[in-house]
Amino acid sequence: xxxxxxxxxxxxxxxxxxxxxxxxxxxxxxxxxxxxxxxxxxxxxxxxxxxxxxxxxxxxxxxxxxxxxxxxxxxxxxxxxxxxxxxxxxxxxxxxxxxxxxxxxxxxxxxxxxxxxxxxxxxxxxxxxxxxxxxxxxxxxxxxxxxxxxxxxxxxxxxxxxxxxxxxxxxxxxxxxxxxxxxxxxxxxxxxxxxxxxxxxxxxxxxxxxxxxxxxxxxxxxxxxxxxxxxxxxxxxxxxxxxxxxxxxxxxxxxxxxxxxxxxxxxxxxxxxxxxxxxxxxxxxxxxxxxxxxxxxxxxxxxxxxxxxxxxxxxxxxxxxxxxxxxxxxxxxxxxxxxxxxxxxxxxxxxxxxxxxxxxxxxxxxxxxxxxxxxxxxxxxxxxxxxxxxxxxxxxxxxxxxxxxxx
Numbered sequence: 001x002x003x004x005x006x007x008x009x010x011x012x013x014x015x016x017x018x019x020x021x022x023x024x025x026x027x028x029x030x031x032x033x034x035x036x037x038x039x040x041x042x043x044x045x046x047x048x049x050x051x052x053x054x055x056x057x058x059x060x061x062x063x064x065x066x067x068x069x070x071x072x073x074x075x076x077x078x079x080x081x082x083x084x085x086x087x088x089x090x091x092x093x094x095x096x097x098x099x100x101x102x103x104x105x106x107x108x109x110x111x112x113x114x115x116x117x118x119x120x121x122x123x124x125x126x127x128x129x130x131x132x133x134x135x136x137x138x139x140x141x142x143x144x145x146x147x148x149x150x151x152x153x154x155x156x157x158x159x160x161x162x163x164x165x166x167x168x169x170x171x172x173x174x175x176x177x178x179x180x181x182x183x184x185x186x187x188x189x190x191x192x193x194x195x196x197x198x199x200x201x202x203x204x205x206x207x208x209x210x211x212x213x214x215x216x217x218x219x220x221x222x223x224x225x226x227x228x229x230x231x232x233x234x235x236x237x238x239x240x241x242x243x244x245x246x247x248x249x250x251x252x253x254x255x256x257x258x259x260x261x262x263x264x265x266x267x268x269x270x271x272x273x274x275x276x277x278x279x280x281x282x283x284x285x286x287x288x289x290x291x292x293x294x295x296x297x298x299x300x301x302x303x304x305x306x307x308x309x310x311x312x313x314x315x316x317x318x319x320x321x322x323x324x325x326x327x328x329x330x331x332x333x334x335x336x337x338x339x340x341x342x343x344x345x346x347x348x349x350x351x352x353x354x355x356x357x358x359x360x361x362x363x364x365x366x367x368x369x370x371x372x373x374x375x376x377x378x379x380x381x382x383x384x385x386x387x388x389x390x391x392x393x394x395x396x397x398x399x400x401x402x403x404x405x406x407x
Contacts, residue, residue, distance in 0.1 A: 011189075011190075011193070012161060012189040012190070012192065012193040012196075013185070013186050013189040013190070015164070016157070016160060016161055016164060016189065017058050017061065018058055018062060020062065021034060021035065021038045021062055021066075024055065024058065024059065024062060025055070025149070025153050025156050025157055025185075026054065026055050026146075026147070026149045026150075026153045026185075027054075027055060027059070027146050027147065029147065030144055030145075030146075033144065034059070034063075034144075037063055038062070038063060038066055039066075042067075043063060043064075043066075043067045043093070043120050043122075044120070044142045045114050045120050045121040045122070045123075045140060045141050045142065046060075046063070046121070046122045046123070046141060046142050046143075046144060047099065047123050047124075047125065047129055047133065047138070047141040047142070047143045047144070048060060048122065048123070048124045048125070048144050048146060049124075049125050049126075049127075049128075049129050049143060049144065049145050049146065050126070050145060050146030050147065050148075051126060051146075051147075051148050051183065051184070052126055052184055052186065052187075053148075053149070053181070053183065053184030053185045053186035053187055053188070054146045054147060054148055054149055054183065054184070054185070055146060055149070055185060056097075056124040056146055057095070057097060057124060059146070060073075060095045060122040060124060061073070061095065063122060064093040064095055064120075064122060067092070067093065067120075068092040068093055070090060070091050070092040070093070071091070071092070071093050071094075071095065072087055072088065072091045072093075072094050072095070073094075073095040073096075073097070074087070074094070074095070074096055074097070075096075075097040075098055075101075076096055076097065076098045076099055076100075076101040076102045076106075077098060077101045081106060081109050084109070088113075088118075088119060091119055092119065092120065093119065093120045093121075093122060094119050094120070094121050094122070095122045095123075095124075096121060096122070096123045096124070097123075097124050098124065098125065098126070099123035099124065099125045099132075099133065100125045100126070100127040100129075100132035100133065104134050107133065107134050107137045108134065108136070108137070110137055110140075111136055111137060111140065114137075114140045114141075115140070121141070123141065126296075127296060128293070128294075129143060131294060147183075148182070148183025148184070149183050149184070149185055150183070151175075151178050151179065153185075154178040154181055154183070154185065154188050155174060155175070155178055157185055157188060157189070158174045158177060158178060158188060158192060159174070161189060161192050162174075162192075165196055167196055167203070169192075169195065169203060170204060170205065172204075172205045173195070173203070173204060173205045173208055176205055176208070176209070177191045177192060177195070177208075180212075182256045191212065194211075194212065195208055195211075195212075198211055229248050229251050229252050229255070229257075230248075230252065230261070230262075230265055232244070232248045233245055233248035233249055233252065233262075233265065233308070234265055234268075234269050234273070236248055236312065237266075237269050237273060237308065237311045237312045238269070238273045238316065240312055240313065240316065241312060242308070242309045242312035242313060245308045245309070245311070245312045246305060246308060246309065249262065249304060249305065249308050253297070253301055253304070259292045259296075259297060259300050259304065260289070260292070260293070262304060263285070263288055263289035263292055263293075263304075264289075266285045266288060266289075266304075266307055266308065266311060267282070267285040267286060267289060269285070269311060270282040270284065270285035270311060271320070271321070272318060272321045273311075273316055273317075273318060274311060274314045274315070274316055274317065275316075275317045275318060275319060275320045275321065275394070276317050276319060276320060276388075276389075276392075276393060276394035276397055277314065277315035277316055277317035277389060277391040277392035277393060277394045278314040278315055278392050278393055279393060281310065281311055281314050284307050284310050284311070285307055285311070287303075287307075288303045288304060288306070288307035291303040292304060314392070315391040315392030315393075315394075316389075316391060317388075317389035317391050317392070317394050318389070319386060319387060319388050319389045319394065320386070322387065323385045323386035323387070326385040326386075327385045330380065330383065330385070334379070334380075337377030337378070337379045337380055338377055338378075339377065340374065340375070340376075340377060340378065341354070341355045341356055341357075341358060341359075342357060342358055342359040342360040342373070343357075343360065343375065344356040344357060345357065346358075360373075361373045368404050369404070370404045370405055372405070
C-alpha cells in the first residue's frame with residue numbers, strides 16, 4: 001500500500017519519462033544522430049545543450065540506460081569534487097546536470113578521467129557552452145544542441161499524460177496549457193498536474209484560467225498579445241516615453257518572451273527610429289544583444305532596461321529609413337539604371353577601351369576628402385532621396401556635409 005502511494009505521488013514529469021527512444025518526443029533535427037548514439041557499441045561523452053524542459057535529462061537517461069546499469073546522476077551545484085571522486089567508484093556513466101555551474105577549475109577535474117576512458121560523461125547545460133565550458137573540456141565532448149519543443153510535440157505529451165492518468169481534458173484547455181508552457185515540457189506537466197487535481201467540473205478552459213492566475217500573465221507568444229506588446233514597446237521608444245517602454249519590456253519578459261526577439265526589435269528601432277540623430281544607438285542595441293546572449297536571464301534584464309531607456313531618451317530620426325524606401329519606390333517605378341562608366345571598375349583591357357573608370361576622380365586626392373562629380377545614373381541625376389531631420393547628431397553631420405560639399 002505504501003509503495004503504491006509513493007508511486008502515485010511521483011511528479012508527473014518523472015512518471016512520464018520515456019522508457020525508450022521510440023517514445024522520446026521532440027528534437028527531430030537530430031533524430032539520426034540520436035539513433036546512432038542509442039545503438040552504438042560504446043557511447044561517447046556528450047554535452048546536451050538546450051533550454052529548460054526540452055528533454056535533456058530524459059535523453060541523457062535513455063542513452064545511459066541503453067549502455068549500462070552503473071549510472072550516477074548528479075547536479076553540479078549539489079556536489080563537491082571530493083564527494084564526486086568517492087561516488088564515481090564503480091560507475092560507468094555519470095549524468096551531470098548544469099555543468100556550467102562548475103567553475104573552470106572544477107571542470108578541469110574531468111579532463112584526465114575522460115582522456116583515459118574511466119567513465120563516460122553525459123552533461124547538460126542551459127548556457128551557451130562556448131562561454132560556460134572550458135575549451136579543453138569542450139574538445140572532449142560531443143555537443144548536441146536541443147531545441148525548445150514545438151506546440152505539436154507539447155500536445156503529444158499532454159495527450160500522453162491524459163491517457164496515463166485516464167483523465168479527459170478538452171482540446172481548448174490542452175492548447176492553452178501548451179501555449180503557456182512555451183516549449184518547456186516540465187512546465188507543461190506541472191500545469192497539467194495542477195489541472196488534474198482540480199475538481200472535475202473545473203477542468204475546462206474558463207475555470208482553469210481562473211485557477212491558474214500565474215500563467216495568465218504569460219502571454220501567448222503565437223497570439224495577438226505577443227505582437228501587441230512588442231508593438232507597444234517600439235511605439236513607446238519612438239514616442240520618447242521611457243516609463244511606458246520599460247512597462248512593455250517588463251510585460252514581455254515576465255510573459256516569458258524570448259529575450260533575443262526583444263533584442264532584434266531594439267536593434268531595428270535603433271536604426272529605424274533614431275538613426276543618424278544618435279548613431280551610437282545602434283551600437284548600444286547590438287551590445288545589448290551580445291550582453292543578453294552572453295549572460296542570459298534573469299541578469300539580462302539589466303542591459304535590456306538600460307538600452308530601452310537609452311533608446312527612448314535618444315533624439316529621433318527616420319530619415320535613412322525613409323531615404324531607402326524612396327529609392328526603392330524610384331526603382332520599382334522606373335527600373336534600375338546603368339551605373340555611369342566612370343564609376344565602373346576597369347578589370348580588363350577591353351573594359352578600359354570601353355571607357356570604364358575613365359574620368360573618375362579620387363576624393364582622397366583633395367585636402368577636404370571631397371571632389372565634386374556625378375554619382376547617380378544619368379536618368380536620375382539631381383534626385384534627392386535623403387531628406388535630413390535636424391535632430392541630435394544628424395544636424396551636425398548634415399551641416400558638416402553641406403560645408404564640405406557646398407551644396
